[in-house]
Amino acid sequence: MPILSTNDPAITSLKGIHVYHAGISNCSMRVRLALEEKGLKWVSHEINLGKQENIQPWYLAINPKGLVPAIVHDGVTVTESDDILAYLEEQFPQPALVPADPILAAQADMWFDLAVSMHIRAIKTWVYGSMHGATKKKSDMEHYADVQPDKELVAFHRKSLEGFSNADVEAARKMIAEAFDKMELRLANHDYLVGDAQSIADIAWLPQYIVLGTIGFDFTPYPAVRAWAKRQEQRPSYKPAITNWMPRVPGWALRIAIKLKRAFAGLKSVGQHAQTKT
Known part of the structure; x- marks a missing residue:
């Protein structure tokens, strides 16, 4: 389990569960679901991936891979969604999310x-x-x-x-x-x-x-x-x-936008192919 060591007081001084996540990231969703299923209180730190906040020095100090999610629990940093869920199950076993059988x-x-x-x-x-x-x-x-x-x-x-x-x-x-x-x-x-x-x-x-x-x-x-x-x-x-x-x-609006983008990409590809042939 990648529990990361740091001497950074900005991280080690954190109390409670702090979650560094992105809204529609499926790995972030897993961690948020586990926290809510277990009824745990947590502090949100939403990372704007579009603005590359995940590779800013302050976040790389938390997770050197620059990935979301990561959690800091009473100064202990855990990364990777599967390892975070394993950590939460170990620290907060009830209600269990891993079957006893x-x-x-x-x-x-x-x-x-x-x-x-x-x-x-x-x-x-x-x-x-x-x-x-x-x-x-x-x-x-x-x-x-x-x-x-x-x-x-x-x-x-x-x-x-x-x-x-x-x-x-x-x-x-x-x-x-x-x-x-x-x-x-x-x-x-x-x-x-x-x-x-x-x-x-x-x-x-x-x-x-x-x-x-x-x-x-x-x-x-x-x-x-x-x-x-x-x-x-x-x-x-x-x-x-x-x-x-x-x-x-x-x-539905997002899907229409994606369809338009696909159509434009197809037209662009046809145009590039025609230019290549000429």
């Missing part, structure tokens, strides 16, 4: 690990590829590459500047569809992904569903998943963890 616990870990493993190679690739959007400006990329030790992330952001191919986006879509096929099978006859109670499995996958749905992923083939998501929305944790941090732009 070892078989169910292993199943919950499997679902969580699957969500984490798909974050860059499937979820982020499909989202940014579908939006035809770069994750960073060219002017910011070199600085990001200098301060970001995670080479996979650097490679992903460089790729987003070049533009994801249709093959990249389709491969990501298929990977996502396969995961939701598995969820559909499970949820067709169960209220939760594991056992008969909320767990880290549900917390891992609800943010994926929200982010993908916001961008326009087609969940029509997954009625059981959609019903599960509706049940999740009724939980007391949903509003303070999710609704309060979502963009004020309605989902």
Whole structure:
């Protein structure tokens, strides 16, 4: 578990749970959901990723990788959403989000690990590829590459500047569809992904569903998943963890904007191809 050591009094002097997060970041959503499910009080520090606040010196002192979320609990810093959830479960075991039954616990870990493993190679690739959007400006990329030790992330952001191919986006879509096929099978006859109670499995996958749905992923083939998501929305944790941090732009308006951007990108590609031929 990456508990980071620091002598910075601005960090070590913090009392209570301080959460450094971004609104629609699925990893941030997981941590907020876990905190709310456990009924814990926390202090919000929202990080503006668009303004590159995550790679400013003050935040790199908290998380040298420049990633959200991170928490500081009574001066102790923990990073990475999976490790933060493990830390919260250890420090605040009730109500439990990891089943007591070892078989169910292993199943919950499997679902969580699957969500984490798909974050860059499937979820982020499909989202940014579908939006035809770069994750960073060219002017910011070199600085990001200098301060970001995670080479996979650097490679992903460089790729987003070049533009994801249709093959990249389709491969990501298929990977996502396969995961939701598995969820559909499970949820067709169960209220939760594991056992008969909320767990880290549900917390891992609800943010994926929200982010993908916001961008326009087609969940029509997954009625059981959609019903599960509706049940999740009724939980007391949903509003303070999710609704309060979502963009004020309605989902339908965002999807129209994305469709227009896709159409423009297609026209631009045709124009560039025509210029190349002439």
